Amino acid sequence: MTSLRTEVDQAVAVLTGADVPSPRADALLLAAHAIGADRSEIERRMVLGGGVEPDELRRLRALVAERAARVPLQHLTGTAPFRRLELQVGPGVFVPRPETEAVVDLALQGLVGPGGTDGTSTPTVVDLCTGSGALALAVADEVPGAHVTAVEVSELALAWAARNIEVTGLAVDLVAADATTPAAGVPELAGLVGRVDLVVSNPPYIPAGMVPLEPEVAEHDPAVALYGGSEDGLAIPLAVAATAAALLRPGGLLVMEHADSQGQTLPRALAATGEWVDVVDHPDLSGRPRATVARRAP
Numbered sequence: 001m002t003s004l005r006t007e008v009d010q011a012v013a014v015l016t017g018a019d020v021p022s023p024r025a026d027a028l029l030l031a032a033h034a035i036g037a038d039r040s041e042i043e044r045r046m047v048l049g050g051g052v053e054p055d056e057l058r059r060l061r062a063l064v065a066e067r068a069a070r071v072p073l074q075h076l077t078g079t080a081p082f083r084r085l086e087l088q089v090g091p092g093v094f095v096p097r098p099e100t101e102a103v104v105d106l107a108l109q110g111l112v113g114p115g116g117t118d119g120t121s122t123p124t125v126v127d128l129c130t131g132s133g134a135l136a137l138a139v140a141d142e143v144p145g146a147h148v149t150a151v152e153v154s155e156l157a158l159a160w161a162a163r164n165i166e167v168t169g170l171a172v173d174l175v176a177a178d179a180t181t182p183a184a185g186v187p188e189l190a191g192l193v194g195r196v197d198l199v200v201s202n203p204p205y206i207p208a209g210m211v212p213l214e215p216e217v218a219e220h221d222p223a224v225a226l227y228g229g230s231e232d233g234l235a236i237p238l239a240v241a242a243t244a245a246a247l248l249r250p251g252g253l254l255v256m257e258h259a260d261s262q263g264q265t266l267p268r269a270l271a272a273t274g275e276w277v278d279v280v281d282h283p284d285l286s287g288r289p290r291a292t293v294a295r296r297a298p
């Protein structure tokens with residue numbers, strides 16, 4: 001039987017040669033997926049000199065070859081961690097990113113902060129551009145009793161979001177709609193106009209023509225999830241913010257993720273509409289401008 005340690009070392013070498021950003025972590029996670037164990041069990045078996053069965057070896061080598069071709073790790077394992085959840089992802093849906101988890105922190109702070117709902121009530125929350133359902137599901141998970149609606153335009157993404165709602169068993173209403181069109185014209189959203197406490201959104205925001213360098217993003221995240229529809233990338237985010245302004249009650253909160261380069265332009269553009277007050281930008285854990293928080297003007 002082939003030694004697991006030798007096989008993982010070989011996988012690390014292959015992934016390093018393909019410029020995969022975290023080759024050892026990925027090799028361990030792929031071994032875990034191929035063998036049907038968790039990562040710590042793989043590390044334990046490596047220390048104890050364990051081996052790999054032939055069918056496990058075939059699976060692992062096939063996965064490593066795909067990862068070396070820069071297929072996203074999450075497409076190979078079929079899951080992406082997000083906050084306390086393990087979401088199902090694959091072709092056709094944006095893979096939720098760790099930095100987006102900060103949007104949930106800001107949302108939670110806003111719900112219990114001054115002017116927010118008091119944390120014991122049941123806030124009404126809308127996630128515009130939900131993708132896999134990441135933000136909507138995390139809020140539903142972490143704010144018990146919240147009434148959460150998730151809006152998405154892509155049919156493929158809607159299918160993944162529906163699957164994640166089913167698998168997690170969390171209460172989220174999924175709406176197929178274009179989040180840049182007036183909410184009053186969308187039957188499932190019309191009843192929420194002026195009543196929502198919190199809108200979270202991670203819209204497409206990459207400036208047009210700025211193709212991401214990582215093949216995992218450029219070749220596997222859907223274009224509809226990436227590009228913000230204008231040279232500065234803000235056309236879709238600002239149209240989504242206009243929908244948020246219509247949905248929110250006076251004093252309701254918007255938390256919107258943006259690109260590093262939009263830490264000043266997005267807050268300025270929001271403030272200029274006159275629809276928002278207390279517009280503040282926040283960095284993520286690595287110190288990069290990441291999300292704008294704003295309150296609906298009375």
Ligand SMILES: C[S@@+](CC[C@H](N)C(=O)[O-])C[C@H]1O[C@@H](n2cnc3c(N)ncnc32)[C@H](O)[C@@H]1O
Binds near residue numbers: 153157203
């Ligand atoms: C950057 S991804 C974010 C997905 C998810 N919120 C997350 O953080 O992982 C943007 C999502 O917005 C969706 N989208 C793009 N334009 C949209 C629109 N006009 N209305 C609704 N959803 C839209 C895309 O299909 C994609 O799922």
